[in-house]
Amino acid sequence: MFIPALEQARKITDEYGTPVFVTDARTIRKKADTLLDAFSAFNVKIFYAVKANYNPHIVKIIKESGIYGIDAVSPNEVRLALDLGYQKDRIIFTPSNPTDEEISGIGKLGVLQNLGSLSELRRFGKLFPGESVSIRICPEVGAGETAKVTTGQSESKFGVSMADLDAVEKIRDEYNLRIAGVHSHIGSGFYDPEVFKKSVEAVCSVAEKFPDLDFLDFGGGFGVEYRPEKDEINLKDFAEAIKKPMADFEKKNGKSVEIRIEPGKFLVSQSTVLLAKVTTIKKKNGIKFAGLDSGFYHLIRPAMYDAYHHIVNLSNPDGEKEFTQIVGNVCETCDIFNKGIEIAEPREGDILAILTAGGYGSSMSSNYNLRGTAPEVLINGDKIFLTKKRQAYNQIMDCFTDYK
Numbered sequence: 309m310f311i312p313a314l315e316q317a318r319k320i321t322d323e324y325g326t327p328v329f330v331t332d333a334r335t336i337r338k339k340a341d342t343l344l345d346a347f348s349a350f351n352v353k354i355f356y357a358v359k360a361n362y363n364p365h366i367v368k369i370i371k372e373s374g375i376y377g378i379d380a381v382s383p384n385e386v387r388l389a390l391d392l393g394y395q396k397d398r399i400i401f402t403p404s405n406p407t408d409e410e411i412s413g414i415g416k417l418g419v420l421q422n423l424g425s426l427s428e429l430r431r432f433g434k435l436f437p438g439e440s441v442s443i444r445i446c447p448e449v450g451a452g453e454t455a456k457v458t459t460g461q462s463e464s465k466f467g468v469s470m471a472d473l474d475a476v477e478k479i480r481d482e483y484n485l486r487i488a489g490v491h492s493h494i495g496s497g498f499y500d501p502e503v504f505k506k507s508v509e510a511v512c513s514v515a516e517k518f519p520d521l522d523f524l525d526f527g528g529g530f531g532v533e534y535r536p537e538k539d540e541i542n543l544k545d546f547a548e549a550i551k552k553p554m555a556d557f558e559k560k561n562g563k564s565v566e567i568r569i570e571p572g573k574f575l576v577s578q579s580t581v582l583l584a585k586v587t588t589i590k591k592k593n594g595i596k597f598a599g600l601d602s603g604f605y606h607l608i609r610p611a612m613y614d615a616y617h618h619i620v621n622l623s624n625p626d627g628e629k630e631f632t633q634i635v636g637n638v639c640e641t642c643d644i645f646n647k648g649i650e651i652a653e654p655r656e657g658d659i660l661a662i663l664t665a666g667g668y669g670s671s672m673s674s675n676y677n678l679r680g681t682a683p684e685v686l687i688n689g690d691k692i693f694l695t696k697k698r699q700a701y702n703q704i705m706d707c708f709t710d711y712k
């Protein structure tokens with residue numbers, strides 16, 4: 309997990325101010341290597357779920373690290389992938405509730421769509437009879453960091469129900485479609501290979517119905533550790549979970565098919581810290597608060613999912629450890645980065661590093677309170693450079709029609 313040295317952090321904050329996201333390219337490369345190595349026994353292609361972090365400089369590092377393609381969920385994510393030079397067959401489009409215009413637009417680009425409802429499949433068939441499409445099924449098993457990011461359970465809004473597979477075949481036949489892939493994504497941030505295995509088995513059981521498949525896609529969601537003292541998952545256990553169901557499937561199928569996975573947070577989360585400055589120290593009712601010059605509009609995971617993000621005081625590493633609540637500068641009770649952590653005494657002016665902020669940090673930031681999104685800096689070998697500028701007031705207000 310990347311933690312910058314104080315000297316490096318100081319150089320960056322002196323030049324670009326705080327708050328600022330700082331990403332270490334080496335950490336991303338290491339994660340990519342771990343993925344490629346763990347699944348090397350299979351004919352596997354890895355599609356990066358670009359929603360986790362769409363900073364184009366970061367996506368380029370991922371591309372250069374041997375990650376095959378992009379998992380896109382919106383037309384603009386597809387556009388970004390094309391802009392970055394991905395061939396259309398290296399992009400998969402997995403929308404949630406797409407419009408007809410989106411299905412039509414992406415279809416015309418020739419990018420494969422992975423659709424999760426009978427309605428979408430039918431609308432695709434009407435627009436593109438005779439073409440290939442992938443289906444997202446609901447494997448009826450889910451897992452994730454919290455219920456809010458668990459997607460595979462039967463009552464979730466995602467995927468085609470197992471009970472509707474006959475209807476899928478009917479639509480396929482009516483529009484002469486080819487089902488090129490079967491996909492499931494059980495949730496974001498799971499740690500148990502057994503649950504993953506169950507979803508692999510579900511995908512394999514569905515795949516038996518579609519003999520001319522190109523691939524099986526087991527989604528993303530591989531968990532990362534947010535606490536530095538804890539061990540990472542062993543991805544090889546997840547690769548192992550694929551082995552038997554895949555072997556059984558291929559035996560019945562009579563030929564081997566490609567496997568796809570689409571990790572997001574695994575590749576990027578640990579590569580990035582959010583550096584923020586302590587503006588205010590306050591004690592109230594026995595609680596010590598350290599208030600920062602950032603808020604949930606830069607990193608919403610703690611407020612939205614109760615996610616744990618470890619925080620270190622770079623400026624005062626030898627300070628006495630104190631139990632402190634680390635909070636943001638928004639007038640909302642949930643604007644807390646960490647509800648309480650033993651941290652080397654934070655003092656006003658200190659730079660704190662909020663760790664593991666690379667996945668769903670910047671990409672989920674907003675303009676709430678009109679403070680603008682934070683700049684982003686990339687450390688790539690001996691180069692340190694700005695990849696995203698601090699968002700200015702005018703850039704936010706430009707979206708509004710004339711008001712002056």
Ligand code: LLP
Nearest residue numbers: 357493496497528529530570571572573668
């Ligand atoms: N594939 C599909 C179809 C997805 O919907 C997602 C994420 C992924 C792959 C990648 O999942 P990952 O490997 O990143 O877990 N904002 C939440 C996570 C939401 C994930 C949404 N879907 C968070 O901060 O934890």
